Amino acid sequence: MDAITHKQSFWSKYLFSTDHKVIGMQYAIMGIIMAGVGGFLAYVFRYNLAFPGKSIPLFGHLDAMHYNAFVTCHGMIMVFWVGMPVLLSSLGNLLIPLMIGTDDMAFPTVNMMSFWIFFLSAVVLISSFFVPGGAFGGGWTMYPPFSAGGYVNHNPDFFKALFSGTSLMILAVALELVAMLMGGINFLVTTINKRAKGMTPFRIPIVVWFINIASVIFMFSVGPLVAGAFMLLFDNILGTGFYDPARGGDPMLWEHLFWFFGHPEVYVLLLPALGVLAEVLPVFARKPLFAYKPIIYLALVSAVLSVLVWAHHQFVAGIDPRMATFFSIGTILISIPFAGIFLSFMATLWGGSIKFSVPMLWVLGFVGLFLIGGLTGLFLGSNTFDIYAHDTYFVVTHFHYTLFPDIFFGFFAAVYFWFPKFTGKELNKGLGKLHFWLTFFAFNGTWFLLFFNGLAGQHRRINDYSDFSLVMKEPYITFEKVATISAIILILTQFIFLYNLFISLVKAKKGIRNPWDAATLEWVADSPPPHGNFQTYPEVFHGPYEYSVPGEKMDYIPQNVQGKNDNNNITHNNYEHETAASLVTDK
Amino acid sequence: MSTKQQHLSLPINKVPEGRLGIWILISGELVIFGGLIACYLQYRLRYPQWSEMAAHTSTLIGALNTVVLLCSSFTIVKAHEAAQRKDIAKILTWMTCTIAGGLIFLVDKSIEYTREIGEGFTFTSPHLQQTGDHIGSLFWSFYYIMTGLHGTHVLVGMIAMIIIMFQVRKGKNLHRVELAGMYWHMVDLIWIFLFPLLYIAK
Numbered sequence A: 001m002d003a004i005t006h007k008q009s010f011w012s013k014y015l016f017s018t019d020h021k022v023i024g025m026q027y028a029i030m031g032i033i034m035a036g037v038g039g040f041l042a043y044v045f046r047y048n049l050a051f052p053g054k055s056i057p058l059f060g061h062l063d064a065m066h067y068n069a070f071v072t073c074h075g076m077i078m079v080f081w082v083g084m085p086v087l088l089s090s091l092g093n094l095l096i097p098l099m100i101g102t103d104d105m106a107f108p109t110v111n112m113m114s115f116w117i118f119f120l121s122a123v124v125l126i127s128s129f130f131v132p133g134g135a136f137g138g139g140w141t142m143y144p145p146f147s148a149g150g151y152v153n154h155n156p157d158f159f160k161a162l163f164s165g166t167s168l169m170i171l172a173v174a175l176e177l178v179a180m181l182m183g184g185i186n187f188l189v190t191t192i193n194k195r196a197k198g199m200t201p202f203r204i205p206i207v208v209w210f211i212n213i214a215s216v217i218f219m220f221s222v223g224p225l226v227a228g229a230f231m232l233l234f235d236n237i238l239g240t241g242f243y244d245p246a247r248g249g250d251p252m253l254w255e256h257l258f259w260f261f262g263h264p265e266v267y268v269l270l271l272p273a274l275g276v277l278a279e280v281l282p283v284f285a286r287k288p289l290f291a292y293k294p295i296i297y298l299a300l301v302s303a304v305l306s307v308l309v310w311a312h313h314q315f316v317a318g319i320d321p322r323m324a325t326f327f328s329i330g331t332i333l334i335s336i337p338f339a340g341i342f343l344s345f346m347a348t349l350w351g352g353s354i355k356f357s358v359p360m361l362w363v364l365g366f367v368g369l370f371l372i373g374g375l376t377g378l379f380l381g382s383n384t385f386d387i388y389a390h391d392t393y394f395v396v397t398h399f400h401y402t403l404f405p406d407i408f409f410g411f412f413a414a415v416y417f418w419f420p421k422f423t424g425k426e427l428n429k430g431l432g433k434l435h436f437w438l439t440f441f442a443f444n445g446t447w448f449l450l451f452f453n454g455l456a457g458q459h460r461r462i463n464d465y466s467d468f469s470l471v472m473k474e475p476y477i478t479f480e481k482v483a484t485i486s487a488i489i490l491i492l493t494q495f496i497f498l499y500n501l502f503i504s505l506v507k508a509k510k511g512i513r514n515p516w517d518a519a520t521l522e523w524v525a526d527s528p529p530p531h532g533n534f535q536t537y538p539e540v541f542h543g544p545y546e547y548s549v550p551g552e553k554m555d556y557i558p559q560n561v562q563g564k565n566d567n568n569n570i571t572h573n574n575y576e577h578e579t580a581a582s583l584v585t586d587k
Numbered sequence B: 001m002s003t004k005q006q007h008l009s010l011p012i013n014k015v016p017e018g019r020l021g022i023w024i025l026i027s028g029e030l031v032i033f034g035g036l037i038a039c040y041l042q043y044r045l046r047y048p049q050w051s052e053m054a055a056h057t058s059t060l061i062g063a064l065n066t067v068v069l070l071c072s073s074f075t076i077v078k079a080h081e082a083a084q085r086k087d088i089a090k091i092l093t094w095m096t097c098t099i100a101g102g103l104i105f106l107v108d109k110s111i112e113y114t115r116e117i118g119e120g121f122t123f124t125s126p127h128l129q130q131t132g133d134h135i136g137s138l139f140w141s142f143y144y145i146m147t148g149l150h151g152t153h154v155l156v157g158m159i160a161m162i163i164i165m166f167q168v169r170k171g172k173n174l175h176r177v178e179l180a181g182m183y184w185h186m187v188d189l190i191w192i193f194l195f196p197l198l199y200i201a202k
Helices: A010-015 A021-049 A064-098 A107-128 A150-154 A160-163 A165-193 A205-237 A251-285 A292-306 A321-333 A335-349 A358-381 A381-391 A393-423 A429-447 A450-455 A475-507 A570-575 A580-586 B017-046 B049-055 B059-084 B088-118 B124-132 B133-170 B176-200
Strands: none
Touching: A021 A064, A021 A107, A021 A393, A021 A475, A064 A107, A064 A165, A064 A205, A064 A251, A064 A393, A107 A165, A160 A580, A165 A205, A205 A251, A205 A292, A205 B017, A205 B133, A251 A292, A251 A335, A251 A393, A251 B017, A292 A335, A292 B176, A321 A335, A321 A358, A321 A381, A321 A393, A335 A429, A358 A381, A358 A393, A393 A429, A393 A475, A429 A450, A429 A475, A450 A475, A570 B059, A570 B088, B017 B124, B017 B133, B017 B176, B049 B133, B059 B088, B088 B133, B088 B176, B124 B133, B133 B176
């Protein structure tokens, strides 16, 4: 039971580890690998869009069927195998136990199983590229009938249908959801039960709050989709008719089940990244986070609203106009809590002594880009405009302006910020800044002009516009080429990041404990934290963002240091009354 | 753990970790079944002719299974009570009764499935589709997916209880009896919803 000194073999230390930090790293590395796969797919089909019919370097010729499969899998991979693991699982695992001041997750074994189920799901997804017929190509939303006719239309054979791209995709998503559910249970129980002494609910850092709120949204919205995925799978492999209108089923049912999960999923991805912003901003503005409690309340409001807006993805699918109005209003309403959160972040900067360190650059880049994504979301939330823009590049550009800053800027901010904590070494600052600026400009080069392509009517699912001269004319052809070249630069830029990781791990000096003078609990532990995290469990005396407190010697007070204004007597009461007897049976 | 202050590693709240985890698991499971039941209700309201199909299910076997599950919930409560008294022999007896209840449920279910499949009502019901009654065949798809998913949960619960019984026999993890009980009550509760929807509403 001695957590710090016990010996572990290579297998139990790095592969089948139950240590939350190793599992968090595994998720992050897996996410980076899958981002490589998703990025390569994006490169291939972007090249095809700008130079249709040309042979693609490193790939060859891309036909229409593979184009569809690549676009579909790019979307799937980036949302489920990059966004979810790096933002929710990786950050949640790495940060929650350290930030609340405990040794590990509540259920370490469940945690390890969660990662390996996730790994299996990635293997199943990748294998779907190599089965006869190739990977699923009906769009990442998997709408029937594209996704439901495997048995009836193409492969009237159970095993062929089971090992088709469609079925494997459904299975992979189902496994991934199970892994994330297991992780979510762990996050919630750990945060509720294992907090350090004095860590009252309103002393928990925002990122831990947001990861938990995201877990709750995820768990609440994913259930119907799990049921729906079974039905879709059986439509495929057994030939049932749940979604087949010719046999009494209804394809709209899938759209509702999918988006009842799919829209809250956006907030599941957004909230952890916003949490990273809330951690980084006060540190580099040397100011307390503005409106700590209201930010939490606003996030809770957005969590409630997030499950009430899903049908705004279905405005052209033939839903009742009265229902469309309801969902339009809901969609526009949900911008209010997020505007509140972003304004609080801006107010944190107000009057601060801002340091433009590398994590801060990513955070500010996030805010700027997400503003564009969020505002175009307001246009699309109104059903009258959405009917015009639906399925065009305007929509695609909108969600890349939200999800790219969210997943990548959020993740990079976190990596540059917490890398010293988890390795004891600092990332190279010059390379970090180069990485940021190139990514920032290449991303805008890739996407900004495509807003105009979308408004001109370019549809998202057409692989070759050579024969559509009315839509695809100058300047839109040039815009396509600019976008593709920028996308290639964007992908190549990421090698700077990988090089930076490598060179810093090999060369940088070890032993940095708290390079940013941050006040939250994870900086109290050693860098890297040993198995078991803390030498002695910290006691918490105040909230997480005590910067530039008047009358104090230092410009920040770590959470485990008692400030002049702190009085902890009231908070002790709850912890002392556990009876030993109940713990023997219960723990 | 010697250098650490022991009392801080204890749970802060009154709810122990395992119980909290199971509560969250149950809430996740309920949303899965809730989604499935919501889908079923949508179609049920749209197709009144499903009542003819529901007439082919055996209310008697369904009712028998309801009673069996309710009784097995009672026995797992007795097992939990024994766990609080740390009476290992009694725990094992009552848990065996519960597993037997699950077994009876599954045997009943198999008899029922056999009968229905014999009449041609399968997952896809080809004979209904050949006569053009696609809507009727959809009822059976729902019937099998709902009872099948529930039956899987019964089976998983039984396996979990067998594992827990082996631990209890060694005097370990007595608190897990309660966790198994909570899960078993959930399985019971879901059946209470499925029974009227699939068997009684004709």
